Ligand code: TYD
């Protein structure tokens with residue numbers, strides 16, 4: 001029996017200390033240091049079959065001489081997932097998928113495992129094989145390549161991997177794994193670090209990609225040390241409002257691609273459906289034109305997204321008017337109302353204003369400003385805007401209409417979806433030749449009032 005030893009870890013950054021202290025020297029956080037039992041690994045767990053024969057130190061090579069041809073990416077059979085990864089999965093890479101409980105992480109990765117044309121091992125420490133089978137039956141009943149293992153000990157997992165030799169390994173979740181070489185409980189910092197190190201070693205030596213699910217804490221960070229995010233190649237975040245059907249997959253870190261890409265899914269009774277044209281779903285179907293509705297041509301990452309904004313302006317019942325915004329920054333709403341009051345002469349001071357972005361989405365793109373202003377004007381006048389109008393511009397404090405980035409992409413998306421007119425800033429440089437859509441250039445909020453009312 002090896003000597004049992006305790007060490008102190010910072011829960012925030014993973015730094016290690018010989019004794020307890022109140023503040024972490026590395027990340028300066030207070031009260032984050034906890035004691036954990038460990039005993040040092042005598043040997044590493046993952047032993048690749050060829051590692052003994054290939055034992056030679058790495059030599060420096062000229063960058064031009066390095067062969068990159070075998071880095072062909074694996075097609076994940078899921079257009080949204082491939083896009084977020086930057087065109088498929090890189091062999092030997094470690095990808096961490098984080099997200100709130102119940103958002104659909106297990107569903108997403110099981111669905112991918114079922115669809116893949118590669119031999120896939122799905123290791124679950126959270127559900128039994130029967131439970132996973134029940135879920136799989138709802139998603140995709142027939143799959144020849146997917147193997148399910150319920151196991152939490154890394155040593156046992158590696159033994160199974162050695163005999164099965166899968167092409168892809170999925171682990172649900174890193175917080176349930178534990179290694180024999182560390183005595184602290186699963187989910188503790190030293191266990192997470194050790195298990196991830198073992199998995200990285202396995203992935204790099206066999207060029208097998210590994211997908212890990214990671215839980216997130218109350219404040220939205222992946223549970224465990226920050227160092228976990230540094231260790232892996234890609235960190236994906238699965239997010240969305242649980243009460244709405246949309247789920248957004250984005251990359252927070254990607255060593256092999258852009259972090260601007262975005263994947264959109266819809267949660268259905270039979271798993272997650274890829275949404276290739278989100279704009280069509282976000283704009284509600286309606287029979288007549290309704291006052292207070294306006295469509296914004298926004299960008300989420302690199303993707304154009306037409307989003308519907310709804311406003312309701314009514315006479316305040318109580319003394320102080322209420323202002324509330326769902327999916328939009330409430331402070332920005334107040335600012336836009338002040339601009340309307342001062343520059344366009346609207347007396348909104350005694351009115352309640354409610355704003356809602358449909359589809360349960362939160363928008364940060366400033367290009368939504370003009371649509372917000374238009375929807376408020378429309379509701380205030382109780383006059384519907386033509387349903388084939390859309391907007392893409394930022395509104396400044398003096399009521400000026402400011403240009404937005406990638407305006408051509410927004411115009412093309414609006415054109416594709418059959419809008420007749422898009423309102424953009426006069427100061428945007430637009431290089432498009434004869435678009436079928438009318439591009440209405442405006443420079444001040446007052447101009448918009450003239451057009452709409
Ligand atoms: P799950 O994938 O287990 O979430 P996580 O692993 O992120 O904790 O499940 C997410 C939710 O999705 C669950 O509450 C039920 C729902 N769901 C569906 O609506 N349809 C389905 O086909 C499946 C499998 C789950």
Ligand code: MG
Nearest residue numbers: 105106126172
């Ligand atoms: Mg789960």
